[in-house]
Amino acid sequence: QCSVTFTFHVIQCITDSDRAADLSFLTDRVPLVLLRLALLWYHTVVLPFFALDGSDTHEGLLEAKAILQRKSVVYPNSSLFMFFKGRVHRLECHINSALACFHDALELASDQREIQHVCLYEIGWCSMIEMNFEDAYRAFERLKNESRWSQCYYAYLTGVCQGASGDLDGASGVFKDVQKLFKRKNNQIEQFAVKRAERLRKISPTRELCILGVIEVLYLWKALQNCSSSKLQIMNQVLQSLDEASCRGLKHLLLGAVHKCHGNMRDAVQSFQLAARDEYGRQINSYVQPYAVYELGCILLAKQETVGKGRSFLLQAKEDFTDYDFENRLHVRIHSALATLKEVVPQ
Structure with a gap:
C-alpha cells in the first residue's frame, strides 16, 4: 500500500493550488494512484469541511465514487481505499455502512499506524453521530x-x-x-x-452537559447534517432540557442547527436569533454570537426576497466580531457563502 505521509504531501500540493481540479502539473511527478488518493481526500474530507468555492459537494462525491469503483478492483485489500469508501458512506449519511468500512480498513491496516489512527478517528465520529x-x-x-x-x-x-x-x-x-x-x-x-x-x-x-459537548463538536465540525432524524430528535430533547444559564446561548445555537437539519427553518431562525442576542454567556462561548449571525444570513440567502438581508448578516458576522473561537473557520465559510452569492447575483 502507498505511504500515507507521501500521500499527505500530494494533498498539500492540491490544497495549495489555485484550483484543485487543475492537477496536470502533478502528473509527471507522482504516481497516478497517489493523485487518486489525494483527489479522494479533497472530495471526501477537505471540500465537505470547508465548502471551498461555495460549491456543492455532490459532484465531488460522484467523482470519489467513480474512483473507488475503478480502484477497488485493482486494490481490493487497500485500507486507504476502504477508508475513503467509508468517508463517502458517512457523507451520504449511511453511518452503519461507514462504520463497517472503517472497521474493515482498521483491520487491513494492522501494520500501518497512521491509517489506523484516521480510521479510529472516523469510528469515533460516526459513533458520536449515532x-x-x-x-x-x-x-x-x-x-x-x-x-x-x-x-x-x-x-x-x-x-x-x-x-x-x-x-x-x-x-x-x-x-x-x-x-x-x-x-x-x-x-x-x-x-x-x-x-x-x-x-x-x-x-x-452531568450527562446532559456532556451530551451538549458532543453536539457542540458535531456542529463545529459540520457533522450534524450526517445525523438521522431520530438522533436529531434526541438531541433536541436533551438541549430543551438544559437550563444552565451560562450555556443558554450555546443551547439556542445548537437548537437552531438541529432545527435547520430537520428543515424546520422557522424554529431555526428563532433559535439563532436568541443565540445572537445572548450576552450573558458571551465570555464563556465567545463564538456563539458570530456563528448565530452567520447561520441567520445563510438561511436568508436561500430566499430571493431576503438575499440582501442575508448578505448583511454575513457581513455583520465577518466585521462586527473578533477574537473568538474558530474565527478563521467561520471567515472561510462566510467567504464561501458570499462567493456563491456573487455567482448567483452578479455584483
Missing part, C-alpha cells in the same frame, strides 16, 4: 494514548463521550488530564478543548 457514546469514547481514548497529533483534543473528546455514556467519574478524571496534555499553546482546537474541559471539571459534569 450517539453510541461508549464506542466513541473508546476510539478516542485509544487515540489519546497512541497518537502524537493532539492528545489534548482526543482527551476532551474522550471525556465528553465518556460522560455522555453515563460514566461521569471517568469523564471527570479525563477532563483533569486535558490541561496536562495541553502542549500546542497557539492551537485553537487545543485551546478550545482546554477551556471546555476546565469548565466541565469545575461545575461537575
